[in-house]
Amino acid sequence: MEMLQLSVNNLMGSIPTSIFNISPLQIMSLVLNNLSGNLPSNIGLWLPNLYAILLGGNKLTGIIPESISNASQLINLGLGVNAFMGPIPKSLGNLQLLETLKLDENNLTSGLSSSSPELSFLTSLVNCRHLQRLHISLNPLDGILPTTIGNLTASLETIYVDYCGIRGNIPSEIGNLSNLAFLNLAQNGFIGFIPSTVKQLGKLQRLYLHNNKLQGSIPNDLLCHLRNLGDLRLNQNELSGLIPECLGNITSLRYIYLDSNKLTSITPISLWSLKDLLEINLSSNSLNGYLPPQFGSLKVATLIDFSMNQFTRKIPSTIIGLQNLVKLSLAHNKLQGPIPDSFGSMVSLEFLDLSYNNLSDVIPKSLETLSHLSYFNVSFNRLSGQIPNGGPFANFTIQSFMSNEALCGVPKFQVPTCHTSSLHHLTRRLTLALYICLSIAFIILATTFVLLFIKCQRGNKTPTNVDLLPTITPPRITYQ
Structure with a gap:
């Protein structure tokens, strides 16, 4: 045998x-x-x-x-x-x-x-x-990667050494493994900087360095050379500085995880050109600026998490373009203005968190059409008006709506009952009064205009008579 x-x-x-x-x-x-x-x-x-x-x-x-x-x-x-x-x-x-x-x-x-x-x-x-293929993940190795790792065969394609308790620096010699496609050093205790020699791994498709203690910035030229990169995970480190501008030039990217670092400044505009991006997580950083109209260009994205940053201004209405989005979190920012009614067209949405912002106005009733929505949170904003009660809202609790200005709705949300009939009657009375006032103002304005017109006409005839007076005066007659 x-x-x-x-x-x-x-x-x-x-x-x-x-x-x-x-x-x-x-x-x-x-x-x-x-x-x-x-x-x-x-x-x-x-x-x-x-x-x-x-x-x-x-x-x-x-x-x-x-x-x-x-x-x-x-x-x-x-x-x-x-x-x-x-x-x-x-x-x-x-x-x-x-x-x-x-x-x-x-x-x-x-x-x-x-x-x-x-x-x-x-x-x-x-x-x-x-x-x-070298797979030794999830073993208590508890040591340091030797510099001789760079002497492994050039035919090596995958290295999985995650969850091994490895400490120390990532050897720069790792850049010698020119055929490497998958490099997974996640969930260890690596310190120091990301070696600049990683840019030599031109065939790299997945780079997993998350859950370590890496510091410094993400070198701009590090990513620019990785033209085949499809999955980038540098999250849960201590990285600082800017998100590299050239990230948007790597059109093969499908997954970007940079969350839980110390990244600052605005997101590069080139990022929105990644039309095939499936998941992006930039949460728990110090990013600022605003969400541009191009935000809606990530048309195939299924997960977007920008929570725990300092984004301002309004949520762009172009968000309607995210038709495949399943999870969206913009919580813990400084967003303002209304919740776009276009959210109701995002039929794939299952998770929506807009809590801890400065959003105002009403909760769009169009959200009732999101049949897959299982998690919804708009707590700690300045919303007002009626909480929708149809569709997925039948399953939500007060935890989704806490600490808003003037929400009203059904008793289970622990908010005041909406007086819709009185409000409608008051609206009709105000509308009628407005029409009456406008009509009176129009009549007064028209009368004033006519009187002014007549007065102007009379004023124009007086100078004509004065001018003619010398021609109709009788000749002088002597006393004799």
């Missing part, structure tokens, strides 16, 4: 020892079962012809045997999502044909020595000249 494929069943218990005696075996795939127990210490000696051993998604325990390096034909080693413990064997570097190494989601350690905190097993992988 050369191939054993029993993946995605409900197999339990240990892997029978007899399976490891099948020396011609080349592929063993037992992925996604409930297998437990240890791997035999001589696995590499008993199965020398293996080129793929895939045991991910089980409950296997114990250490990874050093002897696995004796299976010199091994191309694919997949032991992820188990409960393996102990150090990652440095002997893995002897697998010179290895292309895929997946050890993620275990309890593996780095085997640090007392003299060096560096992850030395990564140095041993320099010998694996065909390595393309």
Whole structure:
């Protein structure tokens, strides 16, 4: 037997020892079962012809045997999502044909020595000249990336080293991995700056550096060279300064996460030219300025979160262009003016948070047509008028409308009842009075105009008579 494929069943218990005696075996795939127990210490000696051993998604325990390096034909080693413990064997570097190494989601350690905190097993992988995929996420490695990471094979395409407790700086040598497409160093303890050498990774498609302690600005030329970048996540760091202007030139971008940093100034106008952007999150920064009319040009976007900033002025009516938007949060800003009635046309909207602003006027009744809207919050504004009660508003509570000026509606919202009939009657009376006043003013104005016209006509005849007086006066007669 050369191939054993029993993946995605409900197999339990240990892997029978007899399976490891099948020396011609080349592929063993037992992925996604409930297998437990240890791997035999001589696995590499008993199965020398293996080129793929895939045991991910089980409950296997114990250490990874050093002897696995004796299976010199091994191309694919997949032991992820188990409960393996102990150090990652440095002997893995002897697998010179290895292309895929997946050890993620275990309890593996780095085997640090007392003299060096560096992850030395990564140095041993320099010998694996065909390595393309390196996945060691979610292990308590608790060390420092060695500068030798830049000596890994140029064929390396993916590195996933997130949630590993790695500290220190990101080595600038990482820029040597010229074929890298996915780089995930998120959820660690990295400090210092983003290496400028990252701009050398021209084939990079995903850059995940979020949830670290990185500082400094986002270098403008860092992003300008990453023309294939589709997913950028630098959120939850300590980055400061401006959002690079050239971000809008990377037309391949689909996801931008820069939230929870210390970014300042306005958003670059080029950002709105990313017509294919799906998600953008700039929340929890110190961005200011206003939302331009081009805000509505992100026509395919499904998530926009600009909350916890200092945006001012009105919400542009061009927001009607965001027909695919599912989640929108503009909370905790300084926005003013009314809520645009065009929100009622955004039929995909499920989440809308406009709380903690200076919005005024009424809540548009058009929002009743948003059948998918499940979260709505306009608390802490200056809204007035009736709270709509149709459509999704039937499911909302007082938590959505707290601390506004003069809202009214049904009792469940804990606001005064709207006196719609009295208000309508008062409106009719005011309208009638206005018509009467305007009519009287028109009559007075017309009468005044006629009188002035007559007076002007009479005034024009008097000088004519005076001029003619000398011609009609009788001649003088003497006393005699």
